Amino acid sequence: MKLPKLSAPTLLLLPAIIVLAAVIVLPLLFSLYSSFTPFRLTKPESIWVFIGFRNYVSVLTNYEFWTAFGRTVVLLTIALNAEMFLGLGLAMLVNKATRGQRILRTLMMFPMMFSPVLVGFQFKFLFNDNIGFVNNALQSLGVTTSAIPWLIDGNLALFSIIVAEVWSSTSVFAILILAGLLAMPQEPVEAARVDGCTPWQTFRYVTWPYLMPFAFIAMTIRSLDVARAYDIVKIMTDGGPAKRTELLWTLVGRTAYSDARMGLANAMAYIAILLSILFTVYFFRKLAAARQQIGAEW
Amino acid sequence: MAPVTLKKLVKSYGNVDVVHGIDLEVKDREFIALVGPSGCGKSTTLRMIAGLEDISGGVVEIGGRPVNDLPPRARNISMVFQSYALYPHMTVRENMGFSLKIGKVAQSEIDTRVNEAAAILDLDKYMDRRPSQLSGGQRQRVAMGRAIVRKPDVFLFDEPLSNLDAKLRTQVRTEIKRLHARVQATMIYVTHDQVEAMTLSDRIVIMRDGHIEQVGTPEEVFKRPATRFVAGFIGSPPMNLNEATIADGKLVFAGGQTLPLPIEFRSRVSAGDRVIFGLRPDDMYPTGHGLNSGEATDVHEMELPVSITEPLGNETLLFVTMAEREWVSRMLNPRPMDAGEVVRFSFDLSQAHLFSPETGKTLRS
Ligand SMILES: Nc1ncnc2c1ncn2[C@@H]1O[C@H](COP(=O)(O)OP(=O)(O)O)[C@@H](O)[C@H]1O
Ligand SMILES: [Mg+2]
Secondary structure (H helix, E strand, O other), X not given: OOOOOOOHHHHHHHHHHHHHHHHHHHHXXXXXXXXXXXXXXXXXXXXXXXXXXXXXXXXXOOHHHHHHHHHHHHHHHHHHHHHXXXXXXXXXXXXXXXXOHXXXXXXXXXXXXXXXXXXXXXXXXXXXXXOOHHHHHHHHOOOOOOOOOOOOOHHHHHHHHHHHHHHHHHHHHHHHHHHHHHHOOXXXXXXXXXXXXXXXXXXXXXXXXXXXXXXXXXXXXXXXXXXXXOHHHHHHOOOOOOOOOOOHHHHHHHHHHHOOOHHHHHHHHHHHHHHHHHHHHHHHHHHHHXXXXXXXXX | OOOEEEEEEEEEEOOEEEEEEEEEEEOOOOEEEEEOOOOOOHHHHHHHHHOOOOOOEEEEEEOOEEOOOOOHHHOOEEEEOOOOOOOOOOOHHHHHXXXXXXXXXXXXXXXXXXXXXXXXXXXHHHOOOOHHHOOHHHHHHHHHHHHHHOOOOEEEEEOOOOOOOHHHHHHHHHHHHHHHHHHOOEEEEEEOOHHHHHHHOOEEEEEEOOEEEEEEOHHHHXXXXXXXXXXXXXXXXXXXXXXXXXXXXXXXXXXXXXEEOOHHHOOOOOOOOEEEEEEOHHHEEEOOOOOOOOOOOOEEEEEEEEEEEEEOOOEEEEEEEEOOEEEEEEEEOOOOOOOOOEEEEEEEHXXXXXXXXXXXXXXXX
16 A cells, blocks of 8 residues: 655644544544534544534523523623732732832742632631631621621622632732733833822823723733633532522533533533633734723833 | 922932932022932932932921922922923923812913923924824923923923933923023023033032032033042043142153143142142143143143044144053044054143042042
8 A cells, every 4th residue: 555645744743633533633623513412421433413503492491401501691791800819909000119029929829829629628617617717706896797708699608709709819900910010111100100100190081091901911811711610610609599699611511511412501611712712802802902002012 | 489408318218228318509590400320329319309209317408498398399499300200191381281180270371381382392282282293302292391381480301301312402401491591480400411511500519419519600510620530520521630749840650751830730739649639631731732831830741652543623633642541632623543552641730630549539629
């Protein structure tokens, strides 16, 4: 038998291409295909039944899915805004520090080194209504007399999850904004002071426009993160109580494994990815505009 | 009315003093230049006047009022920075009107003033561009426009021309001079370029290592430098400065070469004194090719070989070796001359300077 002749570069790249295809492209294609089948883990043969867009239709008409979708967007909006304000404040404080900046920068990165599972357990403990640190502290200080059901009440549970998210990821904003502050030329700030700006006006009209691109980079990274939020929620509330903290990916996970409906879960996942793409496009547009505004050369 | 007064002004970083208690009075509407080598504390002094740098000691007064504790915005000053410091996200128009907008001036008034400044600086065509879309010279003019629009009491310039090419620099220099005549404000101008300082200012402040060496009109600092440092710093090419010993009405240089002791100094030094003798290139010239040939009163002539010639068209610089040192001479109405040619030089000793080698101060009264 005669093999077709391949050029040397193609031949040399072939192993890499094959590995990539096996590891990335094939699973993707498989999951995409399975979203068009009623595939259940318990009935492997169901993979061969093609049902067209039925899964997609049932997802899009499913009330539970849209609730999780909406809740994810709410979580994302609140968490990202909180993280941006806190991160900005943190970055400005560290930037003002005259000594120990290196140490502070390292400390700032600390929460990022924790695995989300660990963060989940940590906050599950902190917010525990009986033995948790938060309730004990509040009661000892006399702020409340009764235990607050942090992880048991639906709204409080979502709040607790947001706190955990914010704690673990504010540093993404802080670090990127600090990078912006460190790279920022000082002369325009001084010019603004001479031009009559109060410290607040200097920040509002000169510093902030310069930092905006950095904030948008952080936004992009974090919106992708939060849109895929899974681990922390899984550990802290597992979507409960009564599905009041169910997010897109906990729903996907539950549908896939607990309900074993893999085909349906994959359809959900592909719709959920659209959300991420949407956020990415939105923030990238903002980023491009902000960069152009400050005439950035990067 | 905004005179600026510095009283015993000190700046220290940690325990290092970089400005050592300087005193200076800038009159209302005066154009004053702070000049000195890089690192001598000019910018630091200017920034203390602006309020951008804390004052470690002494007082800054603007308009007769101490401003040490006032933030920059309360000092009614404008500053033009070396890097222009334009706001990158604002158009030229917004850059220029920004201080007025912050000052809550009515929009119609802002438009009037911005357009007026734009007309003066020839910026009308660029008003809607951003700084990144302008050339260096244009950015520089926007920075000046931003300063003018505020109608401040005092303009502060920190090396505003040093990022421009040579041709543009002379052009903008003239514009600044015209601007001063027009806006009638006090101007303090920092530069390391003595030519800029000489051409622009009413008075020059020469600084060195955080001290003031001399304050005077351009003519004073050129004709009567108070110290050896000023003598060497002001004037181009620089003054010839060489050590000599006084003996018997003569200056004895290294290698035994002598010049007569200038008449003006005869009663001020005695035999055995060591001095620094200074003579500008303009005051040692091939006989007949000098500035005041014929009317000078204390002229000594000597034949010397020329080692290098640098023709500049209307004049030629001659490098001459005398007393084991190289001296520079300026020949006006030059004639062609070869290296190695022996030429008769006139030394106009009425223009000579003597400085103390220890203190560097002039030995003139
Ligand atoms: N933040 C600072 N910390 C320590 N030394 C400084 C600082 N800023 C300036 N200096 C020193 O102060 C001196 C004067 O600086 P500057 O005023 O900028 O000089 P110039 O005359 O070139 O404008 C320099 O020797 C410089 O090294
Ligand atoms: Mg400087």
